[in-house]
Amino acid sequence: MTAILDRVPLAPLTTLEVGGAARHFVQANDDATVLGALRWAAERGLPVAILGGGSNVVVPDAGFDGLVIRVAPRGRRFEDAAGGLVTLTAAAGEPWDELVAAAITRGLAGIECLSGIPGLAGATPIQNVGAYGQEVADTIRAVRVLDRATLQVTELDAAACGFGYRDSRFKRDPEAFVVLGVTFALRPGAPPALRYPELAAALASSATPTLAEARAAVLALRARKSMVLRADDPNRRSAGSFFTNPIVDAAAADEVARRAGALQMPRFPAGPGRVKLSAGWLIEQAGFPRGTRRGPVGISTAHALALVNLGGARTDDLLALAAEIVAAVRDRLGVTLAPEPVLLGAAWPTRA
């Protein structure tokens, strides 16, 4: 098995670049190493945390007092499937955006709107990654997992994954499984999904936009919001959206609009009687414009939902800004925002 290292700094393995070290760390480039690492930790009674590309985690300043397994096996295959579909089966360590590009090159629709999302394939089911009107739950057919209780490899179908908005069984029960691979069912020759008005508008000049045009449009829209990783972008040290968009009932949404004094509040249908609000809009209404700074942390100048490490920040600086925003949105607008990223190995502090 690959060597288990001690005292490995985790900040450089995350996009936020904050936080402390892992007491023990292993880079698992194959399934056997994942299994061996879980056994190694169990024999020593150590807690385990799983890391992928580090684009949706916040590492506490104290680091992680256990074993961090970076799950990064590679490999992908496309196969013809029933119903004229083509499946894409990817090992957990495949870089997500490379898969999207490969699917588009083969003319396979289903994940084109998820272009430009950082991270690895194995993490996409965790929060049911989504953007621009698509989410991976639309196309995931199966997730191959290592059951951490039995150490057996098993396959879960999509229904067993319990997907919701930025949510899944994996996110609700992070100790249960390690994702080893994901199979997506894609549609050859189908047009891109243009459900999201901003994306549809960007492609309005084309009568029959291609998957490649949709990808280019998504990447351009994302770049304007600093939602693709670029080494020269001052907003680059983030975890993308720091809060999920709250889903409330229609009466609660009306009350938020009343409290905001807004004639026009962004609101989107989210199932019978339910309304999805824009967390970014709420944050700006509560007095936190883009570019707000608190020492070494701040709000992205390109997107009110992204908290950024401006350089040299500690996790506590970030958590303090997040707590300040949550309190202001709750006090002014009566909505409690929930963080989207995962605090590695810890529960988010509850805010009074």
Ligand SMILES: Cc1cc2nc3c(=O)[nH]c(=O)nc-3n(C[C@H](O)[C@H](O)[C@H](O)COP(=O)(O)OP(=O)(O)OC[C@H]3O[C@@H](n4cnc5c(N)ncnc54)[C@H](O)[C@@H]3O)c2cc1C
């Ligand atoms: C600039 C930017 C833009 C973003 N835009 C979007 C967006 O549009 N939509 C969106 O949904 N997300 C977005 N994100 C968030 C993030 O990219 C996704 O959630 C991504 O899927 C995380 O992948 P990762 O490999 O980096 O996971 P990590 O950050 O390493 O891990 C995230 C969580 O998944 C768990 N995990 C990771 N791999 C495994 C595995 N193999 N088995 C079990 N658990 C695992 C970790 O324990 C952790 O809880 C964005 C992030 C950034 C920085």
